[in-house]
Structure formats: C-alpha cells, structure tokens
Amino acid sequence: MSKYKLGILLGDDIGLEIVPVAVKVVKAAVKKYFNIDIEWVPLPIGYVAYKELGYSLPKETKNALYSLDGWVLGPIGHMAYPNVPECINPHPILRREYDLVSNIRPAKAQEGVTCINNRTDIVIVRENNEGFQPDRNMFKGSSDCMPTPDMALSLRVITRRNSSMAARTAFELARQRNKLKKVTAIHKNTVFKLGCSLFLDACREVAKDYPDITLDTCVVDTFAMKMLMNPENFDVIVTTNMFGDILSDEAAGLVGGLGMAPGLCVGPKYCMAQATHGSAPDIAGRNIANPYAMIMSAQMMLSWLAHQKKDIEGIKAAEDISNAVASVLKEHTSVTPDLGGHASTQEMGQAICTTLLV
Ligand code: ATP
Numbered sequence: 608m609s610k611y612k613l614g615i616l617l618g619d620d621i622g623l624e625i626v627p628v629a630v631k632v633v634k635a636a637v638k639k640y641f642n643i644d645i646e647w648v649p650l651p652i653g654y655v656a657y658k659e660l661g662y663s664l665p666k667e668t669k670n671a672l673y674s675l676d677g678w679v680l681g682p683i684g685h686m687a688y689p690n691v692p693e694c695i696n697p698h699p700i701l702r703r704e705y706d707l708v709s710n711i712r713p714a715k716a717q718e719g720v721t722c723i724n725n726r727t728d729i730v731i732v733r734e735n736n737e738g739f740q741p742d743r744n745m746f747k748g749s750s751d752c753m754p755t756p757d758m759a760l761s762l763r764v765i766t767r768r769n770s771s772m773a774a775r776t777a778f779e780l781a782r783q784r785n786k787l788k789k790v791t792a793i794h795k796n797t798v799f800k801l802g803c804s805l806f807l808d809a810c811r812e813v814a815k816d817y818p819d820i821t822l823d824t825c826v827v828d829t830f831a832m833k834m835l836m837n838p839e840n841f842d843v844i845v846t847t848n849m850f851g852d853i854l855s856d857e858a859a860g861l862v863g864g865l866g867m868a869p870g871l872c873v874g875p876k877y878c879m880a881q882a883t884h885g886s887a888p889d890i891a892g893r894n895i896a897n898p899y900a901m902i903m904s905a906q907m908m909l910s911w912l913a914h915q916k917k918d919i920e921g922i923k924a925a926e927d928i929s930n931a932v933a934s935v936l937k938e939h940t941s942v943t944p945d946l947g948g949h950a951s952t953q954e955m956g957q958a959i960c961t962t963l964l965v
Contacts, residue, residue, distance in 0.1 A: 609918035611645045613908070614671070614678030616652040620886035621896035621952075622681020623655075628898040628956035629679055629880075629905040635960040636909070636928045640920040648675060653683055657694045664697040672705060677878040677908050681901070684886035698881075699742040702735050707872035707879055708769050709776035710735040710851065711907065714838075714858035714868065719937040720946055722863045727838040730780055731858055733851020734773040734806075735872055737764040740848050765802040765847060770809035776873060777845035778817040783914060786842050790814070791823045793830050793846035793854065806847055831857060859883060866896075866945050869903035871911060878911050880904035894951040897943040902932060902959065931962040 617626045630647065637643045650668040657663040663685075672678060685696035701707065710733040716725040737744040739761055741751035750762035777790045792810040796803035807824060814822040825833065827850045834841060834854070838861060846854065859868035868883035882900035890896055906928040913921025935941055941958030942948030950958070 608642050608644050609913070609916050609921055611643070611677075611909075611912060611916075611921075612675045613645055613647055614675045615647055615649045616668070616678055616680045617649075617655070618681025618886060619653045619655075619684035619687075620682065620888045620891035622653070622683070622886055622901075624891070624894060624952045625882075625896050625898040625901040626679055626681040628952055629901040631956055632902050632928060632931075632959050632963070633905050633909060633924075635963045636906075636924040636931075637921075638964065640924050642920050643918070643924060648678075650678070652680070652697055654688065654694070657688070661693055663688065663694045664700060669704065672701075672877070675877070676912050677880065679880045679901070679905050679908065682882060682884060682886035684888055687888065696742075699740070701879060702872055703743055705877040705879070706736075706874035707877065708735055708772040708874050709733070709872070710855075711776065711780065711871045711873060711911075712851070712855040712858070712868065712883060713903075713907070714855070714862045716862045717867070717933055717936045719939045719942070720863045720867060722861060722867075724835070724838055724861045727858070727861045728786070729834070729838055729841045729858060730777075730784070730843045731851055731855045732773055732777040732780065732843060732845045733855060734769050734846070734848050736848075737766060737769055738848025738850075739763045743848075763799070763802055763847075763849075765805050767805060767809050770806045770847075771813050772875075774810040774813040774845050775816075777843045778813060778820050779914075781820045781843040782817065784842065787821075787840075788819060789821045789823055789842045790817075791825055791830070791841055791844045793825055793827050793844055793850055795827045795850075797826060803847070810845060827854075830854070834858065835861065855883060864945070865900070866943075867899055869900045869907060871904055871907040873911060878908055880908040894953060895944050896952050897945050898952050898956050899932065899936075899946075902928070902956070906932075927963055928959075931959050934962055935959050 794803035865884035910925035
C-alpha cells in the first residue's frame with residue numbers, strides 16, 4: 608500500500624473554486640487503484656484564515672505542513688491584503704521554510720486549445736529561493752535597497768547548493784520524460800561572469816551523474832528567441848530564479864496563456880502544487896475560472912511523489928489524469944470560456960472525472 612498525506616490549502620478568489628475541483632479529479636483518478644491510500648488534510652491559509660484566525664499563514668498550518676508529503680496551494684490574492692504584519696503573502700515563506708528549491712513549470716500544447724506554437728512540449732525548472740528575488744534571497748534584511756533617494760541596488764544570490772538541486776531536478780525529469788533526453792541550462796555568463804558561471808559549473812557537475820542525458824547551454828536572450836521559433840528543439844530547461852520566472856510566462860504564452868500553466872515546487876522533503884497564474888479577482892465567484900493549471904499542478908504532485916515512492920499505480924493514476932484532461936480539451940464541449948467554451952469550472956472538472964471513471 609502506498610500512503611500519501613496531502614494538504615488542501617484553498618488560497619483566495621478563484622482558488623476557492625479551482626482547488627476543490629483539482630482535489631476531486633485526483634480522488635477520481637486513484638479510485639480504481641486499490642493500493643493507493645491518500646489522506647487529505649484541509650488547512651487554513653490566505654484572507655479567509657486572516658479573517659477567521661487573525662493570520663494569513665497561521666502557525667497551526669505551518670506546523671501541520673511538516674507532517675505532510677505535499678500540498679495543493681491555491682492562488683493567493685495578496686495584492687488586496689491589508690498592510691498589517693498578520694496578513695502577509697505566504698508564497699515566499701512557504702517556498703523558503705520547506706526548502707522548495709525547484710519550481711517545475713511545464714508548457715505543453717494541447718489539441719483543442721488555440722496556441723501560438725503547437726509543437727511546444729517543454730518543462731522549465733526554475734531555482735525558487737534565491738536569484739534577484741529580494742523576498743527570498745537574504746537571511747535577514749532585503750537585497751533590494753536604496754542608499755540614496757536616487758539610487759537603488761538589487762543584489763542577486765546564486766549558490767552552488769540550490770543550483771545543483773535545481774539541476775538535479777531537471778536531470779531527473781529529463782530521464783522520466785524520456786523524450787529528447789536533454790537538459791538545457793540557461794544563463795548569461797557573458798555579463799554575470801561569477802554568478803552564472805557558478806550556476807553552470809553546478810549543472811555540469813550534476814550532469815556527470817546522468818550519462819544518458821545531454822547537457823546543453825544557451826544564453827538567456829538567444830534562448831528567449833529560440834524557444835518561440837523552435838520549441839521542439841528543447842526538452843527540460845533549467846535556470847536561475849528571475850530568468851525562469853520570465854521564460855515560464857513566455858512559455859505559457861506559447862501554449863494558450865496563464866490558464867494553461869501548471870507548476871510544482873519541490874525540495875528534498877516536500878512538494879507544493881501551485882499554478883503559475885494569480886488569484887484572478889476579476890472573475891472570482893463566477894464559476895468560470897479554468898481549472899486546467901490547478902488540476903495539472905495536482906497531477907504533477909501525484910506523479911512526483913509516486914516516482915519517489917516507486918509507486919507504479921500512483922504513476923499510472925497521474926498519467927490517467929493527463930490523458931483525461933487531454934481528451935476533454937480535445938473534445939472541447941466541456942471547457943471554460945477562456946478556452947472558447949461555455950462550461951463552468953465545476954462542469955469542466957466533472958467532465959474530467961467522468962472520463963477518468965469510465
Ligand atoms: P499575480 O500577480 O498574483 O500572479 P496577476 O496580476 O498576474 O496575478 P492573474 O490573477 O493571474 O493576474 O490574472 C491575469 C488575467 O488572467 C486576469 O484577467 C484573469 O482573469 C486571467 N486568469 C488567470 N487565471 C485564470 C484562470 N485559471 N482561468 C481563467 N482566467 C484566468
């Protein structure tokens with residue numbers, strides 16, 4: 608019996624609609640596999656938690672997460688939070704606290720979804736906890752500072768540890784995907800001579816453990832163009848935080864936009880399913896949000912954990928979700944308005960569950 612203990616953290620706005628749908632899909636997928644046992648643990652987070660418990664990231668939630676294998680986190684609408692210390696954006700804290708070093712963001716063209724380049728099937732692995740992101744890259748203080756009113760300094764942090772961990776995630780994925788068997792490390796060592804060279808050095812070191820996978824390198828600006836023109840030349844991409852942030856949104860644009868962009872943050876002990884898109888307050892409460900990215904983030908979590916536990920049934924259940932989602936998108940009768948359909952969030956989720964259960 609393979610046991611999983613997974614958290615459900617709804618988040619804000621459309622999170623309240625898409626997270627329950629994603630959980631329902633995973634539950635439907637594992638139904639026919641008798642050796643999978645998932646314990647689901649709902650935990651408060653976000654604005655609802657602040658209103659009810661006084662904190663957007665309650666201590667009880669933080670403590671409970673340590674006992675889990677992973678969790679689904681809905682989008683957080685922190686831009687609308689009151690400016691008080693009890694109501695903070697939990698994202699960067701969760702990514703740091705649970706050492707979620709690699710952010711895996713696939714971009715895959717799907718039949719039935721209008722997109723710029725239907726040959727796209729890539730995965731970007733972005734280092735998650737350092738780089739230029741000042742909310743994560745310092746032990747204390749901020750790396751975004753102003754020595755004078757007319758000068759701002761932003762400091763980028765690159766470590767061998769996190770670079771190696773992100774690279775290892777990329778190589779493992781290239782092996783699992785079994786496609787081009789290639790990892791492309793994206794850098795700008797022509798300018799960032801120390802930071803990007805350290806990152807590349809870490810990637811080359813990790814590559815020695817994967818003789819079956821080729822390591823390629825590309826300068827970030829050249830890659831931004833090549834990915835648009837010939838995405839089929841790439842398989843798994845690994846890069847530092849801010850390059851990855853920008854390139855993964857560009858990749859999402861190639862396959863139909865942010866609604867089509869799932870994500871999984873992983874570290875040595877935990878993983879967190881988190882779609883790339885925000886909480887979309889403009890469409891919240893209307894049951895029209897596209898649940899694809901949230902469902903596929905949860906699918907990635909199941910797949911990742913099942914590979915770690917060497918759980919064949921879990922791997923199969925995750926593949927079943929991908930196939931059911933692809934079939935509903937292709938059929939196009941039960942898709943949300945952003946994909947050109949008329950279905951509600953719930954209806955699209957139900958169509959995926961029905962496909963899984965036949
Ligand atoms: P954040 O800064 O928190 O990442 P954002 O400002 O990038 O958020 P989003 O909340 O991602 O913005 O929304 C951007 C646009 O995309 C909005 O018009 C929103 O309605 C739309 N959008 C985002 N996610 C979805 C979704 N799952 N389904 C349909 N539309 C979406």
